[in-house]
Every structure is written in C-alpha cells, then in structure tokens.
Amino acid sequence: MPSFKITLAYDGAAFSGWQAQPGRRTVQGELERAWLEITGETVRLNAAGRTDAGVHAAGQVVSVESTTTIPPESLVPALNSKLPEDAAVQLVECVADGFHATHDAKFKRYRYTIYNDARRPVFCRNYAWHIPTPLDVVSMQVGGAHMVGTHDFASFQSVGSERDSTVRTIFAVDILSPAAPGSARGSARPPTTLGPNDLRNAPRAEPGAAIITIDVEGDGFLYNMVRTIAGTLVEVGRGKRPPEWVAEVIAAKDRCAAGQTAPPHGLCLQWVAY
Amino acid sequence: MPSFKITLAYDGAAFSGWQAQPGRRTVQGELERAWLEITGETVRLNAAGRTDAGVHAAGQVVSVESTTTIPPESLVPALNSKLPEDAAVQLVECVADGFHATHDAKFKRYRYTIYNDARRPVFCRNYAWHIPTPLDVVSMQVGGAHMVGTHDFASFQSVGSERDSTVRTIFAVDILSPAAPGSARGSARPPTTLGPNDLRNAPRAEPGAAIITIDVEGDGFLYNMVRTIAGTLVEVGRGKRPPEWVAEVIAAKDRCAAGQTAPPHGLCLQWVAY
Numbered sequence: 001m002p003s004f005k006i007t008l009a010y011d012g013a014a015f016s017g018w019q020a021q022p023g024r025r026t027v028q029g030e031l032e033r034a035w036l037e038i039t040g041e042t043v044r045l046n047a048a049g050r051t052d053a054g055v056h057a058a059g060q061v062v063s064v065e066s067t068t069t070i071p072p073e074s075l076v077p078a079l080n081s082k083l084p085e086d087a088a089v090q091l092v093e094c095v096a097d098g099f100h101a102t103h104d105a106k107f108k109r110y111r112y113t114i115y116n117d118a119r120r121p122v123f124c125r126n127y128a129w130h131i132p133t134p135l136d137v138v139s140m141q142v143g144g145a146h147m148v149g150t151h152d153f154a155s156f157q158s159v160g161s162e163r164d165s166t167v168r169t170i171f172a173v174d175i176l177s178p179a180a181p182g183s184a185r186g187s188a189r190p191p192t193t194l195g196p197n198d199l200r201n202a203p204r205a206e207p208g209a210a211i212i213t214i215d216v217e218g219d220g221f222l223y224n225m226v227r228t229i230a231g232t233l234v235e236v237g238r239g240k241r242p243p244e245w246v247a248e249v250i251a252a253k254d255r256c257a258a259g260q261t262a263p264p265h266g267l268c269l270q271w272v273a274y
Numbered sequence: 275m276p277s278f279k280i281t282l283a284y285d286g287a288a289f290s291g292w293q294a295q296p297g298r299r300t301v302q303g304e305l306e307r308a309w310l311e312i313t314g315e316t317v318r319l320n321a322a323g324r325t326d327a328g329v330h331a332a333g334q335v336v337s338v339e340s341t342t343t344i345p346p347e348s349l350v351p352a353l354n355s356k357l358p359e360d361a362a363v364q365l366v367e368c369v370a371d372g373f374h375a376t377h378d379a380k381f382k383r384y385r386y387t388i389y390n391d392a393r394r395p396v397f398c399r400n401y402a403w404h405i406p407t408p409l410d411v412v413s414m415q416v417g418g419a420h421m422v423g424t425h426d427f428a429s430f431q432s433v434g435s436e437r438d439s440t441v442r443t444i445f446a447v448d449i450l451s452p453a454a455p456g457s458a459r460g461s462a463r464p465p466t467t468l469g470p471n472d473l474r475n476a477p478r479a480e481p482g483a484a485i486i487t488i489d490v491e492g493d494g495f496l497y498n499m500v501r502t503i504a505g506t507l508v509e510v511g512r513g514k515r516p517p518e519w520v521a522e523v524i525a526a527k528d529r530c531a532a533g534q535t536a537p538p539h540g541l542c543l544q545w546v547a548y
Binding site: 009010011056060080084085087088089119120121122123125127226 | 283284285332354359360361362363364393394395397398399532543
C-alpha cells in the first residue's frame with residue numbers, strides 16, 4: 001500500500017506522550033483522529049520515537065499506509081486544521097511502499113535542555129530541567145565523551161523496556177552552554193553536519209540565563225536512555241562524581257550504577273534520519 | 275514608608291494582563307495576593323508597564339510601600355512559593371522611600387517577536403506573531419531608523435489612552451533576524467549596551483525557523499505603541515509600503531495612517547531602567 005512520511009512537531013507538556021491510550025490525550029490519538037477526519041481512513045500510525053508524557057518533538061517522523069488521493073502538500077494544512085495548537089505537521093511526503101518510521105530510522109538526535117540558573121524559570125518551565133546551582137560544563141563534556149562509540153548501554157536503560165540487545169552506537173554527545181561555547185569534547189563530528197533539514201531546536205531561554213543543552217545522536221536508544229545520560233552527566237556537573245566515572249557506569253551494565261533519570265520535560269526529539 | 279522594588283517575569287498567555295480586575299486572573303492580582311499571604315499586608319502595587327492580556331514580561335519592575343521586616347532576599351523564595359508557575363519574582367531590593375516604578379522609570383525596552391516561517395508554530399505559538407510569507411528585514415530596518423529620535427508618536431497610539439503629550443524619545447529600534455545578522459540600521463547605539471542586568475529575552479524559536487525580533491527602547495510609550503510600530507514595520511517588510519513611508523506615518527499624527535496593531539502575544543517587556 002502507498003506510504004506517507006509525516007514530519008511533526010509537538011509541545012509535549014499537555015500530552016500523555018506519543019502512544020495512543022484510551023481516555024488520554026496523546027499525540028498519536030490526535031493525529032489518527034485528524035487523519036480520519038481528512039481522509040476518511042482509520043489508520044495506525046508508527047512513530048520513529050515513542051516519546052513519553054511531557055517529552056517534546058521538533059522533528060518526529062511518522063509513517064502511515066494509505067490510499068488517499070489527497071496530494072501530500074495539501075495534507076499539511078488539512079491535517080493542521082484538525083490538530084490542536086500544540087501539535088503541527090511540518091511536512092508530508094510520499095515514500096516507498098513499506099516505509100516504516102520506527103524500523104527504518106538510521107539515526108536520531110535528542111536534545112536535553114537544562115536551565116542552570118538560581119532564578120525561578122517562567123518561559124522555559126515546560127522545556128528545561130531547572131538546576132539552580134552552577135554545573136561544571138567542561139567536566140560534563142569530558143564525561144560525555146566516554147559515551148561516544150559502540151557500547152553496551154544496559155546501565156542507561158529503565159525497567160520496562162523490551163529490547164533484545166542493549167548495544168547501541170552513539171555518534172555524538174554535544175554539550176553546549178553560554179559558559180562553555182564551542183563544540184563539546186564529546187562530539188565525534190562537528191555540530192554543523194547535523195542532518196536532514198537541520199532540525200535543531202533553539203532552547204527557549206530565560207533572559208540572560210545559562211541554558212545547557214546536551215545533544216545525543218545515535219543509531220538507536222533504549223528506554224529512558226537520553227534522560228539517564230542527562231541525569232548521569234548532571235552528577236558529574238555537580239562535582240559529585242569525576243568525569244571518568246561515566247566509563248565505570250557504562251562498564252557496570254547495571255541501571256543502579258548510573259545517575260537519576262532526568263525529568264521528561266527537558267527532552268526533545270530533534271530529528272530522525274533515514 | 276519604606277519602599278521595595280520587585281523585578282518580575284511572567285508568561286502573559288494565561289493572564290488577563292497586569293492590571294487587577296475583579297474576577298480576572300491578573301499578574302497584579304496574583305502578586306498582591308502573594309504579598310498579603312507572606313507579609314500580612316494588603317498593598318497596592320505599581321508596575322513600570324501595565325502590560326495587556328497576552329503580553330509577556332522578562333523584567334517587569336514593580337514598586338510597593340511596606341513596613342515588612344522580612345529581608346528582601348527572603349522575599350524572593352517566599353513570594354515565589356505563593357505565585358503560580360507562570361510568574362516568578364527574580365529580585366527584591368530595598369529602595370529609597372517614595373520610589374515609584376511607573377513614574378520613576380527612565381527608559382524601557384520592549385521586544386516584539388515575529389515567527390516568519392511557512393510552517394505552523396508549536397513552541398513559539400504563544401510568544402511570536404506568525405507571518406508565513408517572507409519579510410524583507412533590511413527594509414524593516416531602514417523603516418525603523420525613521421522612528422529613532424524625539425517625535426510626536428500620535429499615529430502610534432491606540433484609542434483609550436489618556437496621555438497629555440504624545441511626544442516620546444526612541445533611543446533604538448533594533449531589528450534582528452538570522453537572515454540579516456548584525457545590529458539593525460535603526461539602532462542609535464550598539465545592542466551590547468542594553469541596560470540593567472542585560473535582561474534580554476532569547477526568542478523561543480522553532481527549529482530552523484526565521485525569528486525576527488524588533489527591540490524598541492525609549493523614554494516612554496503610548497498605549498499599544500510598540501505593537502503599532504511592529505504592525506507598521508510589517509507593512510514595510512511585506513513590501514506593501516516603502517521604508518520612507520514610516521516618516522510619513524509619523525508626520526501624519528493620525529492613528530489611521532499607521533499599520534495594524536500587532537497581536538499582543540508577540541510582545542515582551544524586556545527591562546526597565548531607573
């Protein structure tokens with residue numbers, strides 16, 4: 001059956017995550033309803049990343065099999081007219097039959113945002129983890145470099161996931177902040193070679209505040225992996241652990257070895273490459 | 275009576291503006307309630323800028339006369355514990371008796387933000403005016419330069435204001451966008467000499483999108499003046515009027531000569547200097 005690829009942004013604050021659940025307001029539920037209203041077809045959508053409640057997406061990719069004759073460029077405004085204001089279709093493309101947004105994803109980039117300021121946040125309250133005490137960003141960058149490469153990330157997987165293998169390849173851990181400008185030491189390639197459409201998501205900053213962004217790019221991610229990476233790097237940034245501790249956490253292959261799971265609202269799926 | 279100066283940020287999306295109104299959720303109402311709960315005093319607060327519904331503040335300044343013995347640094351967390359999450363006290367200072375946030379303000383800077391992208395916004399939907407067709411930013415900068423200086427801004431005042439004089443001095447009209455980097459031609463001084471605490475408010479950008487910011491700094495503003503300046507400059511940016519038309523609008527001293535009043539949610543009070 002013909003397939004469509006939908007690129008979608010959403011503010012996760014008021015959604016119970018991507019995945020459709022009875023009685024809950026979910027992104028999948030809203031988009032499937034919009035698709036039905038526009039095309040008359042009841043479909044099941046597949047997403048590249050099944051984001052949790054509170055998690056945002058700047059460039060989520062969704063696939064759908066459909067026989068609709070509506071041109072893709074017309075589907076964008078049509079679907080948006082049926083979507084709530086906190087979700088927006090950016091692009092619809094015809095793709096090869098059998099395209100599957102989840103299984104065909106080659107790599108993805110997530111951004112974890114930290115608001116590192118003593119003042120209470122207003123504008124980024126739904127988009128960043130508030131840490132009032134100053135973090136040592138350079139130590140976080142050195143720590144993050146240990147994650148780049150192919151490793152068994154079992155220590156960074158929350159209970160509840162059902163992956164066969166916990167080996168993943170991380171291409172880059174780019175940690176940026178006004179206090180430590182330039183590309184992070186943990187980066188395996190320059191942040192200018194980002195990916196399709198350069199779907200970077202500028203942090204929603206408080207005025208004059210220190211925003212720290214942790215971008216993690218990899219070929220796949222375990223459940224809560226980026227949030228656990230962020231929580232682990234924050235332990236390093238707080239000075240509670242040295243940067244080398246990150247290598248020990250990886251080697252332990254034990255979730256208890258890593259730092260806390262950072263809260264969901266700091267996370268954003270930036271883009272997916274196929 | 276001893277006076278306190280409060281610096282305050284708020285997300286205006288869910289407020290019916292600054293000014294207290296019966297039965298409405300206003301910033302003044304919330305802050306006066308918080309002050310009462312913390313100090314036991316019923317006070318009347320004065321704000322530097324009485325922002326309308328939907329308008330944001332990164333550095334609103336509020337004055338209050340009070341005999342409280344609570345130290346200013348303790349008032350910050352105490353007041354914040356009583357405020358909703360879309361308003362936050364940043365700083366409380368003891369100031370000279372008789373300080374009045376409205377009357378003593380020397381100059382203010384407002385920022386008007388435009389999301390100039392064909393895609394529907396998600397993250398900046400409450401913080402920027404969405405204009406899908408590309409604007410000519412250089413023309414807007416040339417047009418904005420005509421506003422710098424001391425002029426009668428009667429053309430830029432909405433009905434409903436009660437100012438004696440409509441003469442104001444505009445120090446800078448700084449128009450920035452990724453498409454036209456660098457300081458705007460309309461600026462009378464470099465944007466690095468901003469003001470107290472450098473309370474600039476980074477735009478909450480969509481990924482890869484063109485954000486245009488219009489910063490207007492002046493010794494005072496008429497009712498809806500910045501929004502009318504933004505609406506007028508957008509006429510120029512759309513190519514409907516030449517940049518020189520802005521001088522004609524000023525000379526006309528007639529509200530009907532100017533462009534539309536831009537929507538409130540793109541506006542943010544950045545800071546106030548005393």
